[in-house]
Amino acid sequence: MSLKEILLSLLVVALLAACASMGTPDGGPFDEDPPVFVSGVPSLNATGVTDGKVVINFNENIRLENAFEKVVISPPQIEQPQIKYSGKHITVQLYDSLLPNTTYSIDFNDAIVDNNEGNPLENFAYVFSTGDAVDTLAVSGTVLNAEDLEPIKGIMVGLHSSMSDTAFTKKPFDRVSRTDSRGRFSIKGLAPGKYRVYALADANGNYFYDQKSEAVAFMDTEVSPSAVRAMRADTIWRDSITVDTVRMVEYTRNLPDDIVLRAFKEPFYTQYLVKYPREEHSNFTLYFAAPNSELPRIEGLNFNATDAYVLEPNATMDTLRYWLKDTTIYYKDTLQVAVTYNILDSLQLPVPRTDTLYITSKRSREAVIKAEAERYEKAKKRFLKKVSKLPDYDENNPPEYIPPTKVLPISTTANSQMDFNKEVEFLFSEPLASCDASMIHLASVVDSTLTPIPFVFEQNSKNIRAYNLYAEWRPGEKYMLTIDSAAFKGLYGGVSERFEQEMTYRKLDDYAVLYLTIPHTGNDAVVQLVQGEKITATTRTDGDKCAFYFIKPGKYSLRLFMDRNGNGKWDTGSYEDKLQPEEVYYYPRMLDLRALFEYEQTDWDIKAPLNTQKPLEITKQKPEKERKKMNRNATRKFK
Numbered sequence: 001m002s003l004k005e006i007l008l009s010l011l012v013v014a015l016l017a018a019c020a021s022m023g024t025p026d027g028g029p030f031d032e033d034p035p036v037f038v039s040g041v042p043s044l045n046a047t048g049v050t051d052g053k054v055v056i057n058f059n060e061n062i063r064l065e066n067a068f069e070k071v072v073i074s075p076p077q078i079e080q081p082q083i084k085y086s087g088k089h090i091t092v093q094l095y096d097s098l099l100p101n102t103t104y105s106i107d108f109n110d111a112i113v114d115n116n117e118g119n120p121l122e123n124f125a126y127v128f129s130t131g132d133a134v135d136t137l138a139v140s141g142t143v144l145n146a147e148d149l150e151p152i153k154g155i156m157v158g159l160h161s162s163m164s165d166t167a168f169t170k171k172p173f174d175r176v177s178r179t180d181s182r183g184r185f186s187i188k189g190l191a192p193g194k195y196r197v198y199a200l201a202d203a204n205g206n207y208f209y210d211q212k213s214e215a216v217a218f219m220d221t222e223v224s225p226s227a228v229r230a231m232r233a234d235t236i237w238r239d240s241i242t243v244d245t246v247r248m249v250e251y252t253r254n255l256p257d258d259i260v261l262r263a264f265k266e267p268f269y270t271q272y273l274v275k276y277p278r279e280e281h282s283n284f285t286l287y288f289a290a291p292n293s294e295l296p297r298i299e300g301l302n303f304n305a306t307d308a309y310v311l312e313p314n315a316t317m318d319t320l321r322y323w324l325k326d327t328t329i330y331y332k333d334t335l336q337v338a339v340t341y342n343i344l345d346s347l348q349l350p351v352p353r354t355d356t357l358y359i360t361s362k363r364s365r366e367a368v369i370k371a372e373a374e375r376y377e378k379a380k381k382r383f384l385k386k387v388s389k390l391p392d393y394d395e396n397n398p399p400e401y402i403p404p405t406k407v408l409p410i411s412t413t414a415n416s417q418m419d420f421n422k423e424v425e426f427l428f429s430e431p432l433a434s435c436d437a438s439m440i441h442l443a444s445v446v447d448s449t450l451t452p453i454p455f456v457f458e459q460n461s462k463n464i465r466a467y468n469l470y471a472e473w474r475p476g477e478k479y480m481l482t483i484d485s486a487a488f489k490g491l492y493g494g495v496s497e498r499f500e501q502e503m504t505y506r507k508l509d510d511y512a513v514l515y516l517t518i519p520h521t522g523n524d525a526v527v528q529l530v531q532g533e534k535i536t537a538t539t540r541t542d543g544d545k546c547a548f549y550f551i552k553p554g555k556y557s558l559r560l561f562m563d564r565n566g567n568g569k570w571d572t573g574s575y576e577d578k579l580q581p582e583e584v585y586y587y588p589r590m591l592d593l594r595a596l597f598e599y600e601q602t603d604w605d606i607k608a609p610l611n612t613q614k615p616l617e618i619t620k621q622k623p624e625k626e627r628k629k630m631n632r633n634a635t636r637k638f639k
Contacts, residue, residue, distance in 0.1 A: 034119040035062045035112060038088075046128040052094035054106065056126055061087055061115035069154060070111040074175040074189055075099060076158070076207045092126075101131035105189040107177070127189060137225035140186040141259025142611040143179050143199045143217060146581040147570060148559075149614040151183025151621045152263055155215065156202050159187055159195040163222065168198050168575070172207035181624040183611065194222045199261045209575065212268030216575055217261035226255050260610045264572045264581040271343045278361045281330045281368060282430070282492055283323045291316035292341060293350075298322070301336035301356070303329045310431045310491065312464050323431050323491060331368075335359040376403060408494030414481055414501045420511070421550040424469040424481065424503075430490040431464055439487035442471055445478035445502065453479075476507040512551040512593040517602040518560070519544055526568060527560040530618075553595045557618050558587035558604070586614040 035058040042049045064071070064085045071083060079095040092106055105127045110120040127134055139159070143152045158173030174195075177185040199217035200209055209216055230253040238244035269290035278284040286296070295317060298305050308329055312321040324330035337357045342350040363371075380401045387393055409429040413422065437457045443450035453471060460466035473479070481501050488496040518525065518541060525541040529548050536556070539546045540563075561570045562583045573581035585606040593599060606613075616622070 032117070032119060033114075034121040035060055035114050037121075037124070040126065042128050044126060044128070045134050047130075047132055047134060049104075049128045049130050050098065052096070052098055054092040054094070054126065054128075056090045056092075058088045058090075058112075062090070062112055062121075063115050064090065064108075064111050065113055065118075067111050069178075070109045072107045072109075072176060072178050074105050074107070074177070074187070075102060076173055076176045078172065078207070098130050101129075103127060103129045103131075103135040103189040103191070107186075107188060109180070125188060135189050135191040137190040137192065137227060138186055138188040138254040139190065139195070139197070139223055139225050139259060140184065140254065140257045141197075141261065142183045143185065143261045143263055144183055144610055146217070146262035146264040146573065147584060149584055149586055149610060150619065151179070151181070151611070151623075152199075152215075153179055153181050153183065153621055155179050155199050155263060156207075157185040157187060157197065157199050157261070158207065159190070159197055161193055161195055163194065163196065165578070167196070167208075168218070169209050173198070176207065181621065183621070190225045192225070194224050196222050197259060197261065199263050201263070212266045215263045215265050217263040218575060219259070219261065220578075220580065223256055223259065227252050228255065229253070258609065262573075262581060262610070266574050266576075267572055269344075271341070273339065273341070273355050273357075276357055276359055278335070278359050281324075281361050281363075281365070283321055283330075284335065284359045285319065285321045286339065288318040288320075288341070291318045293317075294342070296320070296339050296341035299338040299340070300329075301338055303332065303335065305337070310464065312431070315462060325491065331365050333361055333364050379403065406492075406494045408488055408490040408496045410488070410496055410499070412499075412501075414503060416502060416504060418473075418503045418505045419550065419552070420473065420475050420505050420508070425460075426467045426469070427463075428465045428467075428488065428490065430492055430494060432488055433491050434489045435467075436487050439484035440469070441480075441482040441484075442469070443480045443482075444474075445480050450480055473505050475505055477505060479503045479505070508550075509596045510552075511549070512553060512595060513598040514548040514551060514591070514593065515598070515600040516541075516546050516548075516558075516604065517544055517600075518546070518604045518606065520606055521560070521562070524562050524564065524566075525560045526563045526570075527558065530557045530559055531555070551593050553593060556591045556593060557615060558591065560585050560606070585610075588613050588615060590615050590617055 037044070038057045038059050040054065040056045042051070042054065062085060064083065067083050073081060073092075073094070077094060077096045081095060082091075082093040084091045090112070094104075098104070105125050107125040108121070109124075110122050112121040112124055113119060129135070141157075143155050143157060144150065145152055156173075156176055156178055158176045160167040160171070161174050162171070175187050175189060177187045179185045179199075197219045198209070199215075200207075201215040203211055203214050229250060231248045231250055234247050234249045235243055236245040236247070271288060271290050271292075274287040274289050276284060276286050295311070295313070298309075300308065308324060308326055310323040310325060312323060313319070329335070335358075337359055338354055339357060340352055340354045343353045345351045383401045384398060387399055388395075411427045413425045418424075435457075440455070440457055441452065442455045443452045455469055455471040457467060457469050460468055469481075471479075479502070481499070481503060483496070483499040485498040486495050514529070516527065518527070521541045521544050523540070523542055525546075527539050527541060527546050528535045529537040529551065531554055537548050537551070539548060541560075563569075564582055565571060570584065571582050573579050583606075585604075587601070587604050588608065591599070591601075
């Protein structure tokens with residue numbers, strides 16, 4: 001056989017082998033089409049409907065995802081409707097009597113998906129009317145938490161055609177919607193007219209505001225829905241990441257579509273005494289359910305409470321610790337106390353209430369004395385064992401054992417590296433019986449030379465066990481803080497030990513400086529520098545300007561609130577008084593501040609839409625990913 005014939009034979013064999021090779025079937029193209037609505041009873045947009053049963057048919061098997069959360073029926077139904085799906089059908093049974101001349105909408109959002117691939121049928125709403133026409137107007141917007149501008153997911157938003165202020169507190173909404181993961185809502189099926197808009201975390205499902213524990217929001221003005229023709233961009237995807245075409249299409253735009261509701265909880269509480277533990281004989285604590293406007297009155301029933309204790313209240317006076325001063329009192333196993341404090345009656349007026357308490361220590365007096373005696377005997381044995389090894393030890397005349405002085409525990413912020421804008425703080429484990437400031441020594445350190453400097457040591461006004469040391473600190477300089485032993489003596493005999501700490505205050509080069517110009521704030525804004533969830537610094541605007549100094553390098557966000565009443569804290573609203581919560585704003589970007597730099601920001605526009613202000617990096621309620629047709633067949637490979 002010639003060479004030509006051999007090559008020809010090999011080519012034929014290769015071709016036959018290629019034709020005979022088996023490939024794996026790919027199963028055909030992906031199903032990327034959402035279910036298609038086919039028909040319904042009553043028909044879509046039907047009028048004159050009298051039956052509350054709705055059957056909706058599709059071209060393929062479907063299922064409902066999170067129907068309870070996503071499906072919203074308007075007008076709201078007092079009796080819970082039944083929503084079922086099977087095969088290609090959805091059945092909705094309304095049990096409330098149908099209202100005359102009313103448009104009903106069953107808004108499924110994206111709850112309807114095909115059974116196999118889960119392709120969603122977006123923004124599908126089934127509408128019909130009991131009257132002669134179907135109302136088609138809509139309003140939409142966003143609900144935010146008033147205090148931190150967090151989008152609120154799943155809160156109810158409703159409308160009233162009644163302009164009465166009591167409609168919100170007495171009658172169910174005319175029409176409702178719920179917010180999605182972005183806090184967005186759309187209320188559909190509206191007739192022309194004027195409406196009032198509300199948001200309500202409806203705890204008891206009655207569609208009106210009757211519990212002050214429910215979060216609410218309201219607009220100060222009414223809205224009038226309308227519709228206009230507009231243009232928008234429509235994107236066609238080639239595959240999951242590639243845009244094929246962007247075209248402009250005409251659509252009906254319903255207005256208003258930019259409503260912003262700021263939800264809040266009213267300052268409502270029921271006052272009562274929650275608990276009254278006595279962890280140690282020396283003190284007991286009263287915990288109240290809400291702040292007290294004035295201190296409760298304490299009457300001792302088995303002891304004289306006059307000048308019997310040192311009171312340690314917190315800022316809101318809802319946690320009160322009583323440190324007993326007399327050992328004859330705190331060695332009692334049970335203290336009988338009458339506590340008189342104010343509660344609110346049915347008219348929300350303060351009235352006195354007296355609780356009789358039996359405050360029992362966790363350990364009895366006998367147990368405490370026994371434990372102290374055991375500790376004494378063990379310490380004495382260790383002492384005698386140690387001294388018995390001394391050359392001059394006399395077994396018949398052993399040295400007397402003198403227990404060591406009880407140590408007063410102290411925690412302090414004094415450290416080797418100190419922030420320039422921080423004072424030295426001390427926190428004692430018990431109230432002080434005495435403090436000798438002459439035993440505190442502060443000196444600057446230059447080339448190992450100590451030079452005493454003046455300082456002020458005083459009790460913190462917010463905590464009776466806390467004290468601050470103030471001095472004229474200089475950046476980059478070293479200081480030596482020395483406190484002699486026994487400088488502080490506690491209420492129960494504890495004595496402080498000697499303390500010594502060298503401190504270096506950071507240089508100015510270690511910090512950043514931030515200057516802010518914030519138009520429309522005047523002198524009323526409280527501005528906060530926030531790192532993570534911690535407020536690291538607070539200041540107030542002065543003629544639209546403010547500044548932060550001594551900022552540690554890092555990433556920060558900025559928040560402000562308009563302090564209308566000048567109390568320095570954010571205040572909530574009141575629907576009864578028609579008082580909106582104090583306005584909160586965020587700088588829309590994170591700031592990466594570096595040491596040795598001065599930053600000046602003049603682009604903070606608090607008039608920008610509230611739902612666009614809070615940076616996504618610090619927004620806890622993240623928007624869910626929008627599901628869209630990904631056109632996977634464009635990237636499908638055939639064998």
